[in-house]
Structures are given as C-alpha cells and as structure tokens.
Amino acid sequence: MYRRLLAADIGSTTTKTVLFERQNGSWKMKGKTVSPTTVESPHLDVMIGFRQALSKLEEQTGRKLMDGVRLITPAGDSSGVDIFVATSSAGGGLQMVVTGLMKEITAESAHRAALGAGAIVSDVIALDDSRSAVEKIDAIKRIRPDMVLVTGGTDGGNISEVAAIAEMVALANPEPRFGQDFKTPVIFAGNVEARSFVQQVFVDEMELSFADNIRPVLEKEVLEPARHRIHDIFLEHVMMHAPGYHTLISWAEGHVKPTPVAVGEALRFVADRTGGDILAVDVGGATTDVFSVIDSQFYRTVSANLGMSYSMGNVLSEATPEMVLRWLPFEADENTVRNWNFNKMIRPTGLPHTFYELMLEQAVCKEALRLSLEHHKGLIRGLKGVRQERGAGDAFHQTPSGETLVDMMKVKVLIGTGGALSYAPRRAQAAMILLDGLQPEGITYLYVDSWFLLPHMGVLMDIDRDIAGELIEKETLIPLAVCIAPVGPKVTPGRTMARVSTGGSTHDVVAGALQLVDLEGGEGTLFEVEPEREFDVGPGAGRPVSGHIPPGITRLILDGRGRPLEFPRDWGSTRRMVAGWYDVLGAYPRHTLEGLEV
Numbered sequence: 375m376y377r378r379l380l381a382a383d384i385g386s387t388t389t390k391t392v393l394f395e396r397q398n399g400s401w402k403m404k405g406k407t408v409s410p411t412t413v414e415s416p417h418l419d420v421m422i423g424f425r426q427a428l429s430k431l432e433e434q435t436g437r438k439l440m441d442g443v444r445l446i447t448p449a450g451d452s453s454g455v456d457i458f459v460a461t462s463s464a465g466g467g468l469q470m471v472v473t474g475l476m477k478e479i480t481a482e483s484a485h486r487a488a489l490g491a492g493a494i495v496s497d498v499i500a501l502d503d504s505r506s507a508v509e510k511i512d513a514i515k516r517i518r519p520d521m522v523l524v525t526g527g528t529d530g531g532n533i534s535e536v537a538a539i540a541e542m543v544a545l546a547n548p549e550p551r552f553g554q555d556f557k558t559p560v561i562f563a564g565n566v567e568a569r570s571f572v573q574q575v576f577v578d579e580m581e582l583s584f585a586d587n588i589r590p591v592l593e594k595e596v597l598e599p600a601r602h603r604i605h606d607i608f609l610e611h612v613m614m615h616a617p618g619y620h621t622l623i624s625w626a627e628g629h630v631k632p633t634p635v636a637v638g639e640a641l642r643f644v645a646d647r648t649g650g651d652i653l654a655v656d657v658g659g660a661t662t663d664v665f666s667v668i669d670s671q672f673y674r675t676v677s678a679n680l681g682m683s684y685s686m687g688n689v690l691s692e693a694t695p696e697m698v699l700r701w702l703p704f705e706a707d708e709n710t711v712r713n714w715n716f717n718k719m720i721r722p723t724g725l726p727h728t729f730y731e732l733m734l735e736q737a738v739c740k741e742a743l744r745l746s747l748e749h750h751k752g753l754i755r756g757l758k759g760v761r762q763e764r765g766a767g768d769a770f771h772q773t774p775s776g777e778t779l780v781d782m783m784k785v786k787v788l789i790g791t792g793g794a795l796s797y798a799p800r801r802a803q804a805a806m807i808l809l810d811g812l813q814p815e816g817i818t819y820l821y822v823d824s825w826f827l828l829p830h831m832g833v834l835m836d837i838d839r840d841i842a843g844e845l846i847e848k849e850t851l852i853p854l855a856v857c858i859a860p861v862g863p864k865v866t867p868g869r870t871m872a873r874v875s876t877g878g879s880t881h882d883v884v885a886g887a888l889q890l891v892d893l894e895g896g897e898g899t900l901f902e903v904e905p906e907r908e909f910d911v912g913p914g915a916g917r918p919v920s921g922h923i924p925p926g927i928t929r930l931i932l933d934g935r936g937r938p939l940e941f942p943r944d945w946g947s948t949r950r951m952v953a954g955w956y957d958v959l960g961a962y963p964r965h966t967l968e969g970l971e972v
Contacts, residue, residue, distance in 0.1 A: 653787070693742075875901065888954075
C-alpha cells in the first residue's frame with residue numbers, strides 16, 4: 375500500500391513540488407513549495423531548481439526525501455516516497471509549427487491536434503495562406519520549433535500539394551532548441567499514399583515519423599493518433615535533450631507528461647464522473663489557457679498575450695477600457711484604467727494594495743476570460759464545409775458546419791485556476807469572476823483549483839486512478855457554488871423565470887436579479903428547478919430538471935440576469951447594478967461598496 379507520493383510541475387519560470395501523504399486511511403496534502411526553474415542559462419539543468427524545491431519541502435514537512443542528490447524510494451515512516459510523477463512546460467513548453475494544405479481544413483485540424491497534445495503552436499502554415507513560400511520557410515527557421523506536424527490530403531488523393539508542403543518544411547530544416555546533435559522531429563499525419571515520397575524528402579534533413587491521417591476523408595477528423603505520437607516524441611526526443619530532463623524522467627520512471635496533457639487527463643476523469651461537458655480556465659501572467667471536454671473529447675486553446683501581468687495591456691487593447699469599466703462599482707475613466715495598467719506593466723508581479731486595485735484587476739480578468747472563451751469557441755467547431763463524422767455517438771447530434779462545439783448550456787462543471795482566481799481574497803470573488811467572465815447557462819457547478827493540482831492528478835491517473843480520484847475530490851477542486859441561470863427571451867425585470875426547490879423551501883429566479891441561497895441540507899440534498907415555459911435550464915424550454923448537491927457545496931447562485939449580460943446606458947446605473955451584484959454574493963465587505971456607485 376502506498377504511503378507517500380511526490381508530484382512536481384516544472385514550469386517555464388517556477389518549479390512547484392507537492393507532497394501527499396496517507397493519514398488515517400485518507401490522502402492529504404502534506405506540503406508544497408516553489409523554486410525558480412533552472413532549465414535556461416546559466417544553470418542549464420532543470421534538476422538544480424527541482425532539488426532546491428525538494429529541500430524546501432523537506433524543511434516544511436519534516437520528511438526526508440533525498441539521500442544526497444538521489445530521491446529516496448520507497449517510503450519509510452518519515453522518509454522517502456512511493457510514487458513520483460512530474461509535468462513540465464519548462465523552456466516555453468512544447469513549441470510546434472503545424473502545416474496543412476488549406477487553412478480552414480487540414481491546417482485547422484492540425485492546430486487542434488497539437489493543442490490537444492499540450493503544445494504551444496507558434497505558427498500555422500497552409501498552402502493557401504497569404505505568405506510567400508520564402509516567408510513561410512523563414513518563419514519555420516526563425517521559430518526553431520521542438521517539432522513540426524505536417525498534414526494534408528485525404529487518403530488516396532493527389533500527393534503533389536502534400537509534397538509541396540513537405541518540401542517547404544524540409545528546406546527550412548529548423549535547428550533544435552535544445553541539443554545540437556540530433557535532428558528536429560517531424561510527424562507526417564497526411565495522405566498515406568504520400569508517405570514514401572515524404573520519407574525521401576526528409577531522409578537527410580529531419581527525424582521523420584508517421585501517424586494516421588488526421589483527415590482520412592473530408593468528413594472525418596482523427597486527432598488522437600497524432601496527439602499520441604506528439605506526446606511520445608516529446609518524451610523520447612525533446613525532453614531527453616533538454617538540460618537535466620534525463621535524470622528527471624529516470625526519477626519518475628517515465629511518469630512525465632506535458633502539463634496541458636495531464637490537465638486533459640484529469641478533466642476527462644471529472645467529466646466521466648459528472649456525466650457532462652467541462653470547461654476549465656487557467657489565467658496566467660502572459661497567456662490564458664481554456665480546456666474543455668465535450669462529448670468525452672478533450673480540447674485546448676491558448677490565448678497568447680491575454681494574461682494578467684506581462685500581457686495585461688493586450689487585454690485592455692483587445693477588450694477596450696470601456697468593457698473593463700463596466701465591471702467597476704466606483705467612478706473611473708479610461709485614463710484611470712490605462713494609468714493603472716502602465717504601473718502593472720512596470721511591476722508585473724505586484725499584488726493589489728487597495729480594494730480599488732483589486733476590483734480593477736478582477737475586472738480585467740473577466741475580460742481576459744471572455745476573450746479567451748470566444749477564441750476557444752472559434753477554434754473548437756464543426757468541420758467546415760462538410761457533414762462531420764466525429765464518432766457513433768454524434769449520429770443524432772450533428773453540429774452545423776463550422777459552428778462551435780462549445781455549448782454553455784451543456785457545460786456542467788466550470789473550473790478556474792491561475793493567480794486572479796486561485797488567490798482571490800474571498801471565494802465569492804472567484805465565483806463572481808467565473809460568472810461574469812464566462813456567463814454559464816442552465817445548471818453549472820463552480821470550482822477553483824487553488825494550487826493547480828490538476829496536472830499532478832492527470833499523471834497520477836496512469837498509476838492509481840482511485841488515489842487520483844480521491845485527491846481530486848478532497849484536495850484539488852475547491853467547491854464554490856451551484857449556479858442556476860435560465861436562458862430565454864428578454865423579459866421585464868422582476869418577472870419569475872424559474873422556481874428552485876430544495877430542503878423544503880422554494881426560491882424564485884427573478885429576471886434581472888442575482889440571489890444567493892444558503893443550503894441547509896448539505897451534500898446529497900436534492901434540488902429541483904421548474905422553469906417558466908419560455909426559459910431553459912438544460913433539457914428544453916419549460917422542462918423541469920433535478921439534481922443533487924455535490925460534496926462541499928453549500929450555496930446556490932440564482933442568476934436571473936439573462937444571457938448575454940446587458941448593462942444600462944448610463945454609468946451611474948451600471949455602477950449601482952454591479953455594486954448590488956457584488957453585495958449579494960458577498961464578494962467584497964459591504965463598507966467598501968457603500969457610496970462607491972454614486
């Protein structure tokens with residue numbers, strides 16, 4: 375029986391370690407530490423930063439984990455670990471270039487495959503994009519990706535254009551970022567009839583391997599074989615040549631995954647348990663990642679330059695200051711927002727010192743989420759121009775050509791992580807950010823992953839799913855509330871949209887209002903929602919639905935504000951309305967809101 379397990383996430387800037395221990399029959403988090411990542415110059419050895427983090431963990435927990443420079447295994451009474459798992463996005467993560475014949479067909483499928491495999495897609499190159507061949511070759515050379523995914527053509531189709539895109543990549547022949555004694559890997563996942571020709575093109579240039587065609591016919595998208603091949607090459611070639619990773623992989627006995635891939639594994643597990651679609655967001659300093667599990671398929675997008683520190687200016691530029699101002703309960707103008715943003719750019723890691731600064735930061739976070747979700751919806755969509763064929767389960771649920779697959783009414787669980795969400799002074803603030811930034815529909819369970827433990831759980835799935843499941847429920851996902859948000863036509867404020875019954879009491883979801891209901895029954899309590907005939911909470915307009923309160927959730931949020939949210943035309947009314955929302959949820963102390971909205 376396992377006694378103790380260690381998990382590490384080797385990020386681009388920081389290395390995090392977490393120790394879990396079995397106590398009285400249950401698994402608990404014993405301690406966690408953070409140290410700078412040391413994959414770059416002058417250290418050039420990821421193990422230096424990792425051992426520093428382990429030393430801190432030893433001091434914090436009183437458990438001896440290393441014998442000199444080696445990890446102690448198996449676990450004893452007060453030393454060693456039985457399991458060590460790791461995730462990594464160090465060195466900027468897995469950086470890829472993907473190529474295809476047509477930008478909105480094979481290149482788009484290649485983009486989805488790479489993102490789902492945990493990659494940062496530095497460029498998407500297609501024969502029909504606006505750049506010249508020389509510009510495309512220069513772009514690949516300049517990026518120096520960890521690997522290239524080449525796609526194009528349906529099986530049995532013409533190979534001349536596939537050959538053209540392969541020759542373009544071979545001419546670029548990018549140098550590897552880490553290690554100069556090996557060739558940059560290239561995966562061909564296109565027309566199988568073109569494989570022999572593609573092999574001749576790359577024979578002296580790059581390290582070629584094959585995966586099943588991601589578009590064997592126009593009507594079908596097959597992403598998993600390419601994703602698995604990307605993952606295998608990432609471990610076999612890219613990570614083994616990155617400084618210090620050979621030792622890390624040896625310590626973990628191969629249980630190492632790219633961070634986003636591990637998140638996907640954990641989210642699939644949660645989706646299986648909850649029986650619905652899942653949406654998760656990770657708001658970082660430079661980027662915002664959006665993950666979804668839709669009909670058991672995992673998807674991921676990265677909104678580059680939409681972050682909360684280094685790239686906050688891009689959020690303001692794309693969203694406009696006016697969109698940020700609408701979330702503030704106090705009087706401010708565009709100059710106030712811009713000046714605060716400039717100060718943030720000078721001190722990107724600085725924390726808010728006043729309620730005004732905290733509200734400003736959380737308002738920007740809402741816009742970063744809104745924009746990132748729009749980006750996610752735009753990429754995660756039905757196959758363009760054809761009747762898609764995604765699997766037997768889709769036979770009666772076809773998404774119209776080119777339309778997004780993300781349906782917020784079907785999303786049962788929302789998970790938020792990242793600084794502004796994880797470290798919000800009050801959980802109600804995190805709930806408010808998710809509600810306003812993502813605007814869930816129907817019945818949605820809200821959680822935060824405060825310590826970003828989901829990646830660790832995703833790798834642990836490969837070793838012991840029961841332990842991973844227990845830790846996800848008890849240590850990883852912190853419950854916020856159940857949100858009930860009917861969707862329907864615009865109606866007069868004050869009108870009843872639905873009735874919610876729970877614990878012997880009934881509450882109305884009122885148009886234009888946000889309400890908080892404290893649950894008395896606790897875990898397992900049954901709740902029933904009966905919408906008015908024009909409104910939908912999931913099964914269809916006017917159809918009732920019931921559910922059970924999951925472990926840890928003690929509150930219902932009744933959101934009658936409608937979708938999408940609408941704001942008054944004058945700023946004074948907007949500020950009063952927003953202040954009322956924050957007051958209802960207890961997002962901020964009441965005295966901080968009094969008088970601000972005048």
